[in-house]
Amino acid sequence: MSRYPSPIVLMYHGTPKETPISRYSLQARLFKKHIQYFKKNGWHTALFRDLLDIKSLPEKTVILTFDDGYLDNYLGAYLPLLENQMKATWFIATKHISNSANWLPFRSPQNDLLSHVQILDMHRNQMEIGSHTCSHRELPSLHLNAQIDELIHSKKLLETLTNSSVTSLAYPFGRYNTDSLIAAREAGYNLACTTQPGWLHLEPNPLLIRRITIFSGDDDKILARKLSFADNDVSWPKVMRYYSDRVLDRLGLVKSE
Ligand SMILES: [Zn+2]
Secondary structure: OOOOOOOEEEEEOOOOOOOOOOOOOOOHHHHHHHHHHHHHOOOEEEOHHHHHHHHHOOOOEEEEEEEEOEOHHHHHHHHHHHHOOOOOEEEEOHHHOOOEOOOOOOOOHHHEEOOHHHHHHHHHOOOEEEEOOOOOOOHHHOOHHHHHHHHHHHHHHHHHHHOOOOOEEEOHHHOOOHHHHHHHHHHOOOEEEOOOOOOOOOOOOOOOEOOEEOOOOOOHHHHHHHHHHOOOOOOHHHHHHHHHHHHHHHOOOOOOO
């Protein structure tokens, strides 16, 4: 079996020039290191929607996803990716386009979001634009019909903007319930992603795709471990535990908790 059993999906947020305020954002200079790491180590990038044809993806495929569509992604992620002929998928909360991520607990210019013109430019240069709902509210806090509204209206707006179909979704805050899955299907999404870490299974539930979270301190060494272990926590104690479990497993010893 390959060391990299399946495509792996990473979740990014902001990519500011300055030190990030949010632990979910990655400074632009570190994102450039991620790009160099992918290039040097033979990783291919694909769009999130390419998972629909998962078997056609080469070994060592990484799918880069950006939630919320921060303005600093334009210079900090989109242009560097384009320069390196790489692709990524952006999940946009349509009510907040050209505005600010007002659901965050702090105010900062780092919360500013992409404009319609920028999103269209990215779409025209082969990036995928997916939905992150209209309002960025937690879907489980809404009734089924309100969830369907969020998913249909954001999809329609992005389809009008890009003049092409939008079939990918990311649940805000990674939160979903049974109604969310019904709403996603009803609204016509083929694929949706959560924030649960881990490998994709051979036949993953297309509305519950796992992603690995990238945090502000994730340099290329931590990135390398995340790609190897498909986990958010790749601290050395956890990694060592992984190896010792494998050794015990090979020796046929039962691991005690
Ligand atoms: Zn979000």
